[in-house]
Amino acid sequence: MEDVARHAGVALGTVSHVLNHPHKVAPATLEKVRHSIDELGFVPDRRARALAAGTSNVIGFVVVDLSNSFFLDMARGAEQEAQRHGMNVLLANSDVQPEKELVYMHLFNEERVAGILLAPQPTNADDVLQRGRWRSDVVVLNTVPGDPDLCAVTANNELGGYLAARHLIDTGRRSLAFVGGPFSLSPVTDRHRGVERAVAESNGSVRLTTIKTSNVQAADGRKAGRQLAALPANERPDGIVAAADLVALGIVQAFLAERGPRVPEDVSVIGYDNNRAAWDSEISLSTLAQPGEEMGRVATRLLIEEISHPANHEHQRLDLEPTLIVRQSSTRE
């Protein structure tokens, strides 16, 4: 920067002004300095800028599992919103390892980023949050932290389960099955609870059976599907809510392979997550789309609010709604 100043024949402070408050600089000087910057290939040092100015415009996002598109959607949303405010998002993939979650939180903290978004492993969240006295503002995604002094943005899985079941009931299904597991995962139990609520509202006109699986992979769905296909026709459910798209996919595949009930003629199937698996399959799957991008956007908005007006910021808990997407697997002519 000193070189630029010398080359342009101005003072150090003027170069800085060209970078930060161009309107305060006379047009001729501006031109001259900018030319020198180009000529010398000067690249300002953000660390020094941030250090001197006491501000940063990068937001750190610690993500539990980037291979899950739900979280990647959050990152996209965060980036969109950050960009609107002239900020950038840097990602750190903790890859489901609690230690790495901590490592990256410390990294961002020491880098004095403007703020941190944390999508933690739920079981690990409070541990991480208490472990450090985080200087940066933090907004938590997809988990409700114990500490009430923190903003949090979550997805309403109970509502998703409800909407899925509601959709099947509204299209005339009367015997539902919920397929998913393990029930130790709160998204699974929440979705199940939502289904139960929708069924309860029917005052007994709709039945519900629950098939627990050990996981939410396609193989689990296929296993459950074979089981269902083997049932006598009058005992078979006519509407299936799967805890995840992969499970729904497995069920449909099993029905096809076993020459079981036809989808959607005999039975409607609806998944959850809006995976690629949901739309890029033989019978496209109805599903509930997670509000991932929106979560990222909203969390970033909260974070930036907190950063820029710490005084009148009120910590919030937002629970965003999933979106029902109807495709072939639940469409009766």
Added chain:
Amino acid sequence: MEDVARHAGVALGTVSHVLNHPHKVAPATLEKVRHSIDELGFVPDRRARALAAGTSNVIGFVVVDLSNSFFLDMARGAEQEAQRHGMNVLLANSDVQPEKELVYMHLFNEERVAGILLAPQPTNADDVLQRGRWRSDVVVLNTVPGDPDLCAVTANNELGGYLAARHLIDTGRRSLAFVGGPFSLSPVTDRHRGVERAVAESNGSVRLTTIKTSNVQAADGRKAGRQLAALPANERPDGIVAAADLVALGIVQAFLAERGPRVPEDVSVIGYDNNRAAWDSEISLSTLAQPGEEMGRVATRLLIEEISHPANHEHQRLDLEPTLIVRQSSTRE
């Protein structure tokens, strides 16, 4: 830091030594200072450290598409290797947008990260690389840059195609089909070329037909699969190399749905990429696993070499080999 020094009754420089060269500090002082650090909740400022020391220990990784697990694997590999050297990797998802690629390159450049890994959109690579005079060292992944003054690490797709075809030929298949597209993508053409080479080696005892698809999605595979299933049995290939797992998956699904040839009894099918789709499907898919993690590791190793010994660093081009994974879809009893 000044507070810590005062609290511990030592000089500023001593606190710094505790942080950076603990062995140079008397045990008693060390203890005292560390206690004060804890007590005051002091968190060192990395920006200031990096600025003063003129070094950084974060590596920036600009990734074209994090939703593709190939690139995420690279990130994992990069992280592993970086960790071995006490460094950290921060990710920036350019999301297939050329402008964002540039934005993030600039960001990392201005942040004065130790080095940058770039997995660019191939068509955009040279543009990005020339656009800035990057001060940081850069290693390019998955693309060969025009500039010879740069390290690059790629995956050998030609070899992958060769190995796939070779495997089918070695297990007795004599009439192969390559399914994939568009041929404007170099990975597709490279894989096709590899298949051709394997076929050529057979001196005419193996036939090859090529079915071009418009994309590498499951739907494209299903379309091709229906086409193949409709063929009279004696004209049908007995071994299929798909340009991607999703395509292979689509083909198998179509065969199943159309009651076409049985996989693997009548026809072997092999995919590419080792997607979740490959192993979590009804008939598990043989495939070629991309050396993603290895690419990340190797690229990071090269980068760190270049950073630490710029003098005797020779720029390299490494082409890593994919791994054949044999599963059900190409296993004849």
Added chain:
DNA sequence: GTGCGCTCTTGAAGCGCTTCAATAGGTGTG
């Protein structure tokens, strides 16, 4: 011709750290 207000520009202080030359306080030797 003097004074006022204005826009531009300047240079020094300081952001939080590292590093290095200098110093202080031992320990061992003759």
Added chain:
DNA sequence: CACACCTATTGAAGCGCTTCAAGAGCGCAC
């Protein structure tokens, strides 16, 4: 007891920038 020789500590300089109080230069009105 004087001397050299350690090791532990110190404080100032400096990393590349922002910012702010102060100054320079100018036009305008009276």
